[in-house]
Amino acid sequence: MITPSPLPRVAAPQLGVPESEALGRVRAFADDLGRRRTVRDFDDRPIPDGVLEEAVRVAATAPSGAHVQPWRFVIVTDLSVRERLRAAAEAEEREFYTRRAPAEWLAALGPLGTDADKPFLQTAPALIAVFEVHLGPDSPRPYYVKESVGIAVGFLLAALHLAGLSTLTHTPSPMKFLNDILGRPAEERGFLLIPVGYPAPAATVPALVRKPLDEVLVRI
Structure with a gap:
């Protein structure tokens, strides 16, 4: 077995945040992200040029297993393609709501x-299809794929929120239609379909309450 050569080493980044500012910075970031909400009613206002690309650049800075970076992001703004994606997603969703989903799952979704019906796939000015990249002719075997792609999506959502955009994480299943419509190879597997845009003027969201810190944090 050939042992690969180690990567050259460089100095670790020293971010230079003064200790006196650390708490304030992370608290402000938490407060800002605390305003992020899933939106299902989008305005058709276009997104400024370059914003989506820069948000994907943020996502691509995420750590990944063995640094394989097993992700692909496909930005879709073409209306006819968005219409096809909506039709295909709604076909899968009708199967889910009428046949596949157990009663307990439907009960959990009920209050939301x-x-x-997924009109946001057509009305949002952009969709970002996120794919896991598995072993293929031009891609190496990945490790910790879902963990890696999940972290990258978290970065992506935070970046889009920072730009003043709203999102929704849509997970129709199965998602093979993404490969068919978007022309992606078999080694790419659909992970999420994310509508992106601005909320419609009259958009509302459920009055959700997030768990307090003492319910989600354990210190040892």
Whole structure:
């Protein structure tokens, strides 16, 4: 077995944040992200040029297993393609709501008011299809794929929020239609479909309450 050569080493980044500012910075970041909400009613206002690309650049800075970076982000703004994605997603969602989903799952979704109709896939000015990249002719075997892609998506959502944009993490299943419509190879597997844009003027969201810190944090 050939042992690969180690990567050259460089100095670790010293971010230079004064200790006196550390708490304030992270608290302000938490307060800002605390305003982020899933939106299902989008305005058709276009997104400024370059914003989506820079948000994907943020996502691509995420750590990944063995540094394989097993992700692909496909930005879709073409209306006809968004219409096709909506039709395909709604077909899968009708199966989910009428046949696949157990009663307990449907009961959990009930208060959120979700159903098989997904107009946001057409009305949002952009969709970002996120794919896991598995072993293929031009891609190496990845490790910790879902963990890696999940972290990258978290970075992506935070970056889009920072730009003043709203998002929704849509997970129709199965998602093979993403490969068919977007022309992606078999080694790329759909992970999420994210509508991106500005909320419609009359958009509302459920009055959710997040768990307090003492319910989600354990110190040892």
